[in-house]
Amino acid sequence: MISSSPRRRFTVARQAVGQSALLWGFLAASMVYLLVFIGLPVVYNLVMSFQDVTLGNISELWRPLIGLDNYREALGDSTFRKVAINSIVFVGVNVIAQVGFGLAAALYFAQRFPLAAFLRGLVLASWILPALVVGALWKWIFATEYGVANYVLLAIGLIDRPIYWLSDPAFALSSVTIANIWFGTPFAMILIAAGLTSIAEEQYEAASLDGAGPIARFRYVTLPALWPTLLAVSCLVTIYTMRAFDLIFAMTQGGPLDSSNVLPLFSYQLSFLRFHFGLGAAVGSTTFVIVLAVALVYVRTLRIEAEA
Amino acid sequence: MNGIVRHLLGRRGTALICCAFGVAGMICFLFPVYWMFISGLKTSAEIFASPPSFVPEHPTLAAYRIVFESENVARYMRNSLTIAIPVTVVTLVLGSSGAYALSRLRSRLIDLALVVILVLQVFPDVLLATPMFVIFRYLDLLNTFTSVILATSAKSVAFALVILRPMYRQVPMEIEEASRVDGCTPLQTFRRIVLPLMRVPLVVVGALTFVQAWGQFAYPLTLLSQQELQPATVGIYGFIGGEFADWDRVMAFASVFAAPVLILFLVLQRKIVAGLTTGALK
Numbered sequence: 001m002i003s004s005s006p007r008r009r010f011t012v013a014r015q016a017v018g019q020s021a022l023l024w025g026f027l028a029a030s031m032v033y034l035l036v037f038i039g040l041p042v043v044y045n046l047v048m049s050f051q052d053v054t055l056g057n058i059s060e061l062w063r064p065l066i067g068l069d070n071y072r073e074a075l076g077d078s079t080f081r082k083v084a085i086n087s088i089v090f091v092g093v094n095v096i097a098q099v100g101f102g103l104a105a106a107l108y109f110a111q112r113f114p115l116a117a118f119l120r121g122l123v124l125a126s127w128i129l130p131a132l133v134v135g136a137l138w139k140w141i142f143a144t145e146y147g148v149a150n151y152v153l154l155a156i157g158l159i160d161r162p163i164y165w166l167s168d169p170a171f172a173l174s175s176v177t178i179a180n181i182w183f184g185t186p187f188a189m190i191l192i193a194a195g196l197t198s199i200a201e202e203q204y205e206a207a208s209l210d211g212a213g214p215i216a217r218f219r220y221v222t223l224p225a226l227w228p229t230l231l232a233v234s235c236l237v238t239i240y241t242m243r244a245f246d247l248i249f250a251m252t253q254g255g256p257l258d259s260s261n262v263l264p265l266f267s268y269q270l271s272f273l274r275f276h277f278g279l280g281a282a283v284g285s286t287t288f289v290i291v292l293a294v295a296l297v298y299v300r301t302l303r304i305e306a307e308a
Numbered sequence: 309m310n311g312i313v314r315h316l317l318g319r320r321g322t323a324l325i326c327c328a329f330g331v332a333g334m335i336c337f338l339f340p341v342y343w344m345f346i347s348g349l350k351t352s353a354e355i356f357a358s359p360p361s362f363v364p365e366h367p368t369l370a371a372y373r374i375v376f377e378s379e380n381v382a383r384y385m386r387n388s389l390t391i392a393i394p395v396t397v398v399t400l401v402l403g404s405s406g407a408y409a410l411s412r413l414r415s416r417l418i419d420l421a422l423v424v425i426l427v428l429q430v431f432p433d434v435l436l437a438t439p440m441f442v443i444f445r446y447l448d449l450l451n452t453f454t455s456v457i458l459a460t461s462a463k464s465v466a467f468a469l470v471i472l473r474p475m476y477r478q479v480p481m482e483i484e485e486a487s488r489v490d491g492c493t494p495l496q497t498f499r500r501i502v503l504p505l506m507r508v509p510l511v512v513v514g515a516l517t518f519v520q521a522w523g524q525f526a527y528p529l530t531l532l533s534q535q536e537l538q539p540a541t542v543g544i545y546g547f548i549g550g551e552f553a554d555w556d557r558v559m560a561f562a563s564v565f566a567a568p569v570l571i572l573f574l575v576l577q578r579k580i581v582a583g584l585t586t587g588a589l590k
Contacts, residue, residue, distance in 0.1 A: 019494040023409040030406030030465055031421060037462035038428040041439040048439060061446055113326035119334050121577045125341060128573045128580075130523025132541045133562045136548050137344050140555045146356050148343060155359070182340065187584075194585035245434040246525040250545060264434045271438040272530055284435040295430040299423055 042288060049285045053277035070282035079258055080266070080283065086173055087242075087262040090180075094241045095234050097181045102188030102233070107222075109189075110196050120193060123186040131183065135250025138179035142166050142251070166252050169259035176248045176260050183247065184240060188233050195229030196222070228301055235298035242291050263287045341570075348372065348560035355556040371560035381561055383536070384543035388522055388565075391456050391539055395521035398461040400514050403468025404506065408498060410469060411476035422473075429466040433459070434526040441530050451534045459527045464517040471516075471583060475509040476502075512583035515576050519569050540565045 049070050051063040074080055109120040126134070141149050142165035150162040165175040199222065207217045245264045248254060254261030254269065261269075263283060271280030347355060349367040375381045410418060440459050441450070449455040479502055487497045503510070525541040532538050544565065547558050573580065 019488075020413070022494045022498070023413050025409075026405035027409035027413065027418075027421065030402040030409075030469060031424070033402055034425065034428050034462060034466055037458055038431060038436065038466070041436045041443065042428075042431055044443060045435070045439040048442065053442070058442060059445060061442075108326075109330065111323075111326055113323040113330065115327055115330065119330045121581045122334060123337060124577070124581065125338060125570060125573060128519055128569055129341070129566055130519075130525075130541060130569065132523065132525045132544055133344075133566050136544055136558055136562050137340055139548060140347065140553075140559065141340060141343065143555070146358065146360065146555070148360055151358070151360055182337075190581060190584055239430045242430075243432040243434075245432065246523075246541070249525075250548060264432045267438065268434050268526075268530075271441070277438055277442065280438045284438055287435055288431060291430050291432065292427065295427045298430075299426050302426075 045281045045288070046285050048278055048281035051278055053281065055275050058277060066278075070278045071286070074270070074279045074282045075286070079261075082258055083254075083261045083263055083266045086258075086260065090173065090177055090244075090262055091238055091241045093177050094180055094184065094244075095237045097177075098185045098188040098237050099192075099230060099234055101181070101185045102192050103226075103230070105185070105189045106193040106196055107218075109193065120189070123189060125186075126182055127184065127186040129183075131244070131246035132250050134179060134183045135247040138175070138182075138247075139166065139251045142175050142179075167256055169256050172252050172256060172260035176244075176251050179251060180241065180244050180247055184237060187240070188237055191233050191236070192226070192229060195226050195233075199225045232298060232301045235294055235301060238294045239291060239298070242287065242294075263290075344559050344566070345563050347555060348557075348563045350556050352554065352556050355554075371554075371556040372564065375557050375561045375564070379547070379557070379561065380543070381540070381564060384538065384540035385565065387453075387537060388539035388541070390453055391460065391524065391528070392518050392521035394453075394457045395460045395464060395524075396514055396518045398457070399464040399468050399517045400510060402461075402465045403472055403513060403517075404503065404510060405498075406465070407469050407472035408476055408502065410473045425466050425469050429463065429470065433463060433524075434530075437526050437530040440527070444531060451532055451537060453537065455531045456524070456527045459531065460521050460524045464520055467520075468513045468517065471513055472506075472509055475506065475583075479505050508579055509583055512576065512579050515572050515580065516583075519572065522569060 050065045050067065052066050052069070053063060057063050105120075105123070109116050129137075141147055144150065144162050144164050144167065147165070149165065150159070153159045154162065163171060165171050203221050203225070204217055207221050212220065242264065244262070245268065248260060248262060248265055249268075252260045254265045258266075264287060267280045267283040267287065269280075270276045270283060346362075346364050346367075348371055349364045349369070350361070351366055351368055351370065354361060354365060410421065436459070440455075444450050444455040444459075483501060483505075484497050487501045488494070492500065523541060524539070525545070528537075528539050528542050529545070532542070540561075544558065544561055547553060547561060
């Protein structure tokens with residue numbers, strides 16, 4: 001081998017040490033950054049949730065602990081219950097719709113026809129837009145008097161008088177849900193499409209030879225092979241939907257009467273509009289627990305998928 | 309049924325019908341984006357016309373002129389850029405080096421680091437805004453770009469690590485070993501041999517990071533109360549906060565703000581799609 005001379009061998013050995021020192025240094029730099037700017041705030045948020053944090057004592061870092069008072073006050077509030085239910089509905093409908101439409105679109109564009117790949121890529125144009133722009137845009141589309149949504153629905157006769165999309169408590173949550181489905185589905189679709197391409201063509205051919213029609217092929221070949229991907233995508237959509245603050249804030253600010261309010265937005269309102277930072281932190285920590293649980297499921301599905 | 313249709317039309321006919329439905333579906337899906345751009349081109353009379361016009365009758369840049377002259381759009385855009393560029397740089401430096409380490413080191417600690425990164429990625433930024441506000445206030449960094457840049461970079465560094473790690477596997481180890489045998493130090497090998505091979509993934513991650521930082525809203529909203537420092541997202545929000553809004557002007561502002569993102573997307577579309585699909589699920 002080349003490293004026969006003692007001097008050369010020494011150089012190579014020294015480089016191996018240098019290499020691993022460099023790699024650990026690289027890793028340490030990004031991990032320290034993440035732990036300081038995400039880990040620390042998460043922990044400090046937990047600390048704040050056990051303190052009475054107001055504008056009076058906000059400039060101090062340490063304040064007397066008040067136990068579970070913030071949680072008792074925030075979770076006992078009827079608004080919290082309403083907002084928590086909204087969040088579950090908002091996230092649930094979004095996951096089902098985004099994964100469902102995403103799967104349908106991915107299957108459609110997996111067929112062989114001209115422009116299929118180009119059109120599939122173009123869908124991401126809605127996902128790439130800043131969430132606040134999407135919120136502003138849909139607020140204009142859903143405007144009661146001059147909005148294009150009411151115009152089109154009236155023109156084709158689906159409704160006979162304008163819907164108050166954003167100012168009627170019965171519709172506000174549905175409106176922000178529709179906007180968020182439009183915003184998020186392309187991402188789900190692209191990930192599902194990637195999962196589809198990894199299914200071997202031979203499996204379909206074998207199923208066809210066994211006399212399986214399109215529905216049977218979907219049921220017995222596509223779905224089982226795609227299952228881990230669908231689970232992982234569902235987790236990702238849940239995580240992203242829990243973040244949907246900008247879009248709702250732009251469209252309704254959670255109103256009217258908290259009908260479209262969700263937990264992250266509620267936490268923001270408690271902290272920055274009512275200046276009850278302790279309450280905001282308590283609602284925040286409660287939400288963290290939920291997101292964390294989903295994240296752990298996601299990590300597990302990635303493992304399963306990696307092993308499969 | 310499918311068989312009969314295929315028999316009647318032949319393979320090529322079916323493909324063309326699929327294509328037609330695909331194009332039609334895409335036009336419907338992307339209609340809101342079109343609506344945003346043409347709403348900004350309408351006159352303030354036409355914007356509130358009933359029925360609405362689907363092609364502007366007298367396209368005008370009046371709304372654009374008004375927002376640039378009286379709504380400080382140029383300043384908002386400059387602030388957005390002042391935030392997005394450093395965030396992209398920080399993310400690329402930490403993300404490219406950290407992901408390289410994650411892909412090359414063999415240790416149980418790496419598995420732990422990966423789980424930590426995935427988990428840290430999921431906390432909604434608006435929830436982190438409450439503790440960040442108190443911490444940055446204590447450090448006297450409120451109303452500085454530094455606070456927003458540091459906060460925004462954290463999430464994109466986590467994202468970059470997740471996306472880039474599997475892509476380093478495509479760089480063959482033999483090339484690195486050859487470079488080392490030639491006497492390059494590990495840092496030189498990384499900078500001169502490995503990074504140039506990673507150009508495309510780095511461009512994709514850089515573009516996605518820029519887009520995300522450009523659209524960042526929660527941190528500037530909470531950490532920057534001085535209007536002169538606020539980026540365009542906060543500016544647009546201020547514009548639509550009320551019950552009534554001049555939608556031609558709002559959409560002109562939104563179009564100006566969204567245009568760089570859409571252009572970046574159209575240029576890099578193929579690479580972004582490929583990058584997302586290898587990174588997010590591996």
